[in-house]
Amino acid sequence: MTGGKRDLQADLGIYGKVTPGPWEIDKIDSFNGSGKSEIFYIIKSEHACNKDKIVADMILHGADANFIIAAREGWPEAISRAIAAEAEVERLKNTMSSFKLKLDRLRKLRKLKVDYDEYKLQAEVERLQKALTEISNWREECGKEADSLGAGYMTFSDVEEWDNLERFAREALNDANS
Numbered sequence: 001m002t003g004g005k006r007d008l009q010a011d012l013g014i015y016g017k018v019t020p021g022p023w024e025i026d027k028i029d030s031f032n033g034s035g036k037s038e039i040f041y042i043i044k045s046e047h048a049c050n051k052d053k054i055v056a057d058m059i060l061h062g063a064d065a066n067f068i069i070a071a072r073e074g075w076p077e078a079i080s081r082a083i084a085a086e087a088e089v090e091r092l093k094n095t096m097s098s099f100k101l102k103l104d105r106l107r108k109l110r111k112l113k114v115d116y117d118e119y120k121l122q123a124e125v126e127r128l129q130k131a132l133t134e135i136s137n138w139r140e141e142c143g144k145e146a147d148s149l150g151a152g153y154m155t156f157s158d159v160e161e162w163d164n165l166e167r168f169a170r171e172a173l174n175d176a177n178s
Helices: 008-015 062-149 156-177
Strands: 024-031 037-044 054-059
Touching (some): 037 062, 054 062
8 A cells, every 4th residue: 555544454454364373484495406505484383274384485585584473473463552542542632622612611601701790890880980979969969058058067077977988989989990
């Protein structure tokens, strides 16, 4: 297969069909007609279906034979681990996606809470402004009425009390605005 993603389940299925292990390497020294010796390797298994128990023969390089044996034992495990790792990656992607959705929801809820708190504060500021205006208007009316009744009707402590009440209302309004 060239390019693209391998089907690891199909690859693993291939290994289920090969001759069971363990496999062994035999080194064969062969003499050709010129008196020259040629070395090749065969791979054997006691589970092979032929009488000589040969799985593969005429392998020209010992490194290839070693690779074939290592692949017979190692690749099924490597493929199984790769399949498990891919499944774990997919699970983690799904978990991360779920966390992102929850985080977005929490952000929206937080914004709603902030907006609601701002709305409540604005309503409180408006209430305090109205109360301050009423206090100021009432004080002014009382002052006019006291003037019409003559001096001494409102004592210094009455004026001081009105000043304290008005100052308290202004401080509450300032606190609400900050």
